[in-house]
Amino acid sequence: MVLIRYEYDNETLKGDYDELTAFGARGKKVWNKEALVKYAEPQRPVHIVCCCRNDNQEVNMHIVEKPIGSHRYYLATNPKSSGKHSPDCPKHVLDDPFKKAKAVYTKSAVQFRLNSAGESVVDVSINPFAGGIREQNGEPIDTVSSDVEQTKPGRKIYEESDEMSASHSRRAKAEFGGLIREWYLIGREFALSNRKNGQTHINRRDIIHGMWREMLNDRVLANEQSIKNISFVPHKSITQHRDGDRKILVGLFEGVDTTAFGEMQINIRGINTIWSVSAPPELAKKIDSKTVNRLISVRAQWRNEDWRLTHKPFVVLLTDPDAMWVESEIEMRAYAVLSKTRFEVQKPLRIMEDLGGLRPDFVLIGLDRPVIVEVYGRVGDPDYDEHKELKQGLYDIYESEQRIYYLEWDLSEKDGMAAFLERLRELESKLD
Numbered sequence: 001m002v003l004i005r006y007e008y009d010n011e012t013l014k015g016d017y018d019e020l021t022a023f024g025a026r027g028k029k030v031w032n033k034e035a036l037v038k039y040a041e042p043q044r045p046v047h048i049v050c051c052c053r054n055d056n057q058e059v060n061m062h063i064v065e066k067p068i069g070s071h072r073y074y075l076a077t078n079p080k081s082s083g084k085h086s087p088d089c090p091k092h093v094l095d096d097p098f099k100k101a102k103a104v105y106t107k108s109a110v111q112f113r114l115n116s117a118g119e120s121v122v123d124v125s126i127n128p129f130a131g132g133i134r135e136q137n138g139e140p141i142d143t144v145s146s147d148v149e150q151t152k153p154g155r156k157i158y159e160e161s162d163e164m165s166a167s168h169s170r171r172a173k174a175e176f177g178g179l180i181r182e183w184y185l186i187g188r189e190f191a192l193s194n195r196k197n198g199q200t201h202i203n204r205r206d207i208i209h210g211m212w213r214e215m216l217n218d219r220v221l222a223n224e225q226s227i228k229n230i231s232f233v234p235h236k237s238i239t240q241h242r243d244g245d246r247k248i249l250v251g252l253f254e255g256v257d258t259t260a261f262g263e264m265q266i267n268i269r270g271i272n273t274i275w276s277v278s279a280p281p282e283l284a285k286k287i288d289s290k291t292v293n294r295l296i297s298v299r300a301q302w303r304n305e306d307w308r309l310t311h312k313p314f315v316v317l318l319t320d321p322d323a324m325w326v327e328s329e330i331e332m333r334a335y336a337v338l339s340k341t342r343f344e345v346q347k348p349l350r351i352m353e354d355l356g357g358l359r360p361d362f363v364l365i366g367l368d369r370p371v372i373v374e375v376y377g378r379v380g381d382p383d384y385d386e387h388k389e390l391k392q393g394l395y396d397i398y399e400s401e402q403r404i405y406y407l408e409w410d411l412s413e414k415d416g417m418a419a420f421l422e423r424l425r426e427l428e429s430k431l432d
């Protein structure tokens with residue numbers, strides 16, 4: 001039975017789900033990444049329909065590249081397709097189990113596409129004022145318009161139907177930190193996949209090296225433009241700057257010095273070199289010696305032979321193993337415990353659309369479903385408590401529907417840590 005019709009490169013192909021699926025590690029059918037990647041080529045977008053219905057209505061579908069998890073590609077039904085799949089369609093079985101929660105979300109600030117080498121490129125939609133991007137680029141405001149996602153339609157991973165574009169036309173904007181986070185993730189992937197023989201773990205310098213390499217490879221874009229033009233990772237080969245140049249500088253924080261004039265100098269380690277950035281006291285209040293060994297990103301201007309801070313620095317703690325980005329001391333403690341288990345620990349730095357847009361603190365991989373880990377470190381903040389209750393409620397539902405396991409460490413509970421460790425041991429024993 002013909003189930004799928006592809007229109008590919010002016011050619012119409014027919015096939016069925018067997019070509020797009022494979023048997024996974026546990027004997028269940030999963031999406032076949034290799035087969036889907038072929039149809040996700042950005043230069044030749046493919047139109048896919050499912051012909052499972054008896055009434056000749058076709059169900060429009062598209063290929064989705066999932067930002068996290070091991071199965072990076074899957075075939076999704078367009079939200080406003082002309083009809084639903086028939087109950088006996090294989091797509092029913094293969095459907096992403098979390099899809100109910102998806103419709104809540106509009107177009108993400110972070111999008112992925114493939115470059116001509118078949119590598120994934122991240123584009124971060126960022127408010128040019130919040131990011132200082134406008135100043136960095138020295139461009140007039142209207143070059144970064146709200147319809148930025150409409151440009152170069154042929155280079156998207158998939159073509160959307162008109163209905164889909166209309167309902168998803170608003171794209172969220174990331175903060176400056178969101179851009180750095182995506183850049184870190186790309187750099188981290190580079191570092192992990194370029195480990196030397198015998199090297200098990202990566203360190204902070206490997207991350208910086210990876211970020212530098214992938215910036216030069218144009219793997220990170222802000223508002224569809226390479227960040228190469230607006231960023232530096234300090235490098236000893238770069239010795240000349242133009243007066244008035246504005247850049248994002250990213251590296252490892254190497255402490256502060258105070259000059260003879262009483263001004264603060266922030267030291268940033270890049271690739272085999274350290275650059276100093278002068279910091280007006282009002283912009284560098286929170287920078288002190290405790291910040292050492294963190295990732296630091298600053299927006300600075302080169303003036304009178306000196307880099308000078310123009311915005312507050314953005315600083316993140318990287319913790320071992322593998323220089324993991326963590327957002328608090330308590331997260332760092334939790335990560336230290338989790339990384340000693342036999343689970344693979346993932347830190348989702350991007351929103352998980354399949355979890356209703358939540359972004360859990362950690363995800364443990366190894367069981368038949370993900371273990372979602374939340375660490376609640378703040379006590380006595382009503383806004384935080386409200387969000388916490390919402391998350392707990394959602395995770396309870398997902399767990400009762402057997403989509404996830406849920407593990408939490410609640411600092412506001414007296415025995416929160418003991419309960420966390422006990423539940424973790426219980427889950428780990430399921431691995432046997």
Ligand SMILES: [Zn+2]
Nearest residue numbers: 050052085089
């Ligand atoms: Zn179908």
